[in-house]
Amino acid sequence: MPAAAGTINSETKFVLDHFSVPVPETITDGKGKKIVLVDHNEVGQAVENIKEATIFEVIDHHKIGDITTPNPIFFHNEPVGSTATIVSAMYDQYKVPISKEMAGVMMSAILSDTVLFKSPTCTPKDKDEVAKLAKITGEDFQQYGIAMLTAKSDISSKTAMEIVKGDYKHFDFAGTKAGVGQIEVMDLSVLVPRKKEILETMEKVRKDEGLSFVLIMLTDVMKEASDLLFVGSPVDKFEKAFEGKMENNAIYKKGVLSRKKQVIPPLEAAFK
Amino acid sequence: MPAAAGTINSETKFVLDHFSVPVPETITDGKGKKIVLVDHNEVGQAVENIKEATIFEVIDHHKIGDITTPNPIFFHNEPVGSTATIVSAMYDQYKVPISKEMAGVMMSAILSDTVLFKSPTCTPKDKDEVAKLAKITGEDFQQYGIAMLTAKSDISSKTAMEIVKGDYKHFDFAGTKAGVGQIEVMDLSVLVPRKKEILETMEKVRKDEGLSFVLIMLTDVMKEASDLLFVGSPVDKFEKAFEGKMENNAIYKKGVLSRKKQVIPPLEAAFK
Numbered sequence: 001m002p003a004a005a006g007t008i009n010s011e012t013k014f015v016l017d018h019f020s021v022p023v024p025e026t027i028t029d030g031k032g033k034k035i036v037l038v039d040h041n042e043v044g045q046a047v048e049n050i051k052e053a054t055i056f057e058v059i060d061h062h063k064i065g066d067i068t069t070p071n072p073i074f075f076h077n078e079p080v081g082s083t084a085t086i087v088s089a090m091y092d093q094y095k096v097p098i099s100k101e102m103a104g105v106m107m108s109a110i111l112s113d114t115v116l117f118k119s120p121t122c123t124p125k126d127k128d129e130v131a132k133l134a135k136i137t138g139e140d141f142q143q144y145g146i147a148m149l150t151a152k153s154d155i156s157s158k159t160a161m162e163i164v165k166g167d168y169k170h171f172d173f174a175g176t177k178a179g180v181g182q183i184e185v186m187d188l189s190v191l192v193p194r195k196k197e198i199l200e201t202m203e204k205v206r207k208d209e210g211l212s213f214v215l216i217m218l219t220d221v222m223k224e225a226s227d228l229l230f231v232g233s234p235v236d237k238f239e240k241a242f243e244g245k246m247e248n249n250a251i252y253k254k255g256v257l258s259r260k261k262q263v264i265p266p267l268e269a270a271f272k
Numbered sequence: 273m274p275a276a277a278g279t280i281n282s283e284t285k286f287v288l289d290h291f292s293v294p295v296p297e298t299i300t301d302g303k304g305k306k307i308v309l310v311d312h313n314e315v316g317q318a319v320e321n322i323k324e325a326t327i328f329e330v331i332d333h334h335k336i337g338d339i340t341t342p343n344p345i346f347f348h349n350e351p352v353g354s355t356a357t358i359v360s361a362m363y364d365q366y367k368v369p370i371s372k373e374m375a376g377v378m379m380s381a382i383l384s385d386t387v388l389f390k391s392p393t394c395t396p397k398d399k400d401e402v403a404k405l406a407k408i409t410g411e412d413f414q415q416y417g418i419a420m421l422t423a424k425s426d427i428s429s430k431t432a433m434e435i436v437k438g439d440y441k442h443f444d445f446a447g448t449k450a451g452v453g454q455i456e457v458m459d460l461s462v463l464v465p466r467k468k469e470i471l472e473t474m475e476k477v478r479k480d481e482g483l484s485f486v487l488i489m490l491t492d493v494m495k496e497a498s499d500l501l502f503v504g505s506p507v508d509k510f511e512k513a514f515e516g517k518m519e520n521n522a523i524y525k526k527g528v529l530s531r532k533k534q535v536i537p538p539l540e541a542a543f544k
Contacts, residue, residue: 064330064341070540072335072532077347093365260344268342 009166011152019104039083041065044170081126084109088129103136111145119257153185160201173271179214182259188220202231226256241270281438283424291376311355313337316442353398356381360401375408383417387493391529425457432473445543451486454531460492474503498528513542
């Protein structure tokens with residue numbers, strides 16, 4: 001459930017409102033700060049001046065990145081569907097009681113990251129933690145999860161920039177710099193009339209950020225598929241990665257829901 | 273309790289003999305292999321061709337190094353005194369029974385790494401795991417630990433090369449390549465007559481391996497101090513790191529027992 005710095009997307013707003021949790025403070029500069037990296041472990045994805053911060057803990061579920069430290073620290077990375085699954089399990093491990101509010105927030109994160117358990121990144125541990133957290137919140141997690149994803153996929157009030165940058169990260173593929181984002185909707189047809197506007201915004205972002213390409217996944221949660229929009233170059237690597245022919249700046253892929261597991265690894269392989 | 277590839281030092285021999293454990297196979301080439309990195313997470317300290325291996329797990333207690341992976345993996349690093357402490361705790365976490373042999377080997381590793389709990393790297397968790405493992409082995413861990421360290425510090429049968437390379441690792445200090453080793457003895461006086469021979473061997477190793485310097489810690493376990501031997505350059509960084517004047521290629525430091533916590537960090541700071 002990542003959000004661009006300083007913005008709260010419709011899904012996060014739904015979760016915070018539902019569990020009466022205040023909007024957390026956003027940190028954008030790491031200089032001189034003590035930092036725990038959660039849900040990322042790459043310099044390019046961290047706050048500014050991360051090299052002038054003291055990283056004293058890392059909890060994540062992504063590939064191992066380029067963070068190094070001068071001293072031994074606690075670093076726990078586990079290939080589960082959500083970092084919140086790891087954090088929720090750590091509460092038990094260290095015998096810390098979980099408040100209803102924190103249970104709600106962590107359950108939401110797991111349901112969001114695993115797309116209601118449909119993502120190929122989902123593991124039995126994710127399901128176990130949701131069952132545990134749902135009991136604490138008193139919610140029916142299926143009903144709640146659908147309501148949350150519906151709030152997330154309400155794009156009517158979103159600008160094209162909010163759609164592109166809502167869940168967006170920088171990557172470096174063997175020296176080729178790129179931005180890869182994702183928007184999940186319950187029904188892809190709501191995005192069709194806005195595709196031109198989204199592509200134009202992607203091209204603006206690409207130029208402004210000096211990137212080779214920008215790729216945005218338009219993910220249909222119910223149909224379990226993604227329309228992969230691509231602007232920039234090299235198109236041949238994009239086509240190689242997703243084994244298709246680009247048409248109108250897009251390749252449609254059935255079964256592709258996860259950026260981490262189904263989009264980044266094939267891109268890395270194509271650029272090797 | 274690291275050993276140079278293919279060699280079994282007197283301490284390891286003592287442990288394996290004591291608990292009737294066969295000498296484990298040594299792997300020197302990672303090409304095409306599936307690898308779990310244990311007790312290290314830096315390319316320079318791993319087997320040859322580690323970049324052509326599949327790293328699918330890391331369990332360590334050192335600073336975070338330069339290992340990266342194409343996919344999410346289990347990576348657990350924790351600032352405790354011994355990686356064996358983490359492994360021993362994982363047995364319980366995953367409800368796997370510990371055999372008497374494995375308990376003996378892990379207890380030995382923790383006692384060795386923490387120098388019988390005297391090292392500043394030692395944590396309450398290390399002590400807890402030793403207490404648990406000692407119960408399984410039926411040993412008095414204090415008595416056993418002293419016997420093990422005595423076997424380790426029997427250097428009479430060791431060549432100078434075995435003393436230098438017995439527990440030896442490569443490091444890169446902001447581009448300056450170095451080898452840093454350690455030998456622990458119960459009484460430093462046994463090493464005094466061999467100091468010249470050790471320094472000559474260090475210089476040979478330095479030249480053969482194309483390093484800027486080689487530093488060997490001669491650690492007196494009972495007096496809790498180390499004589500830091502240094503050959504090569506830059507001497508000024510060595511003196512800056514250990515706040516002393518080098519005499520006869522050495523600086524004597526009271527209270528210094530841990531390479532990881534008390535030797536590598538000040539060197540890194542001096543080279544910054």
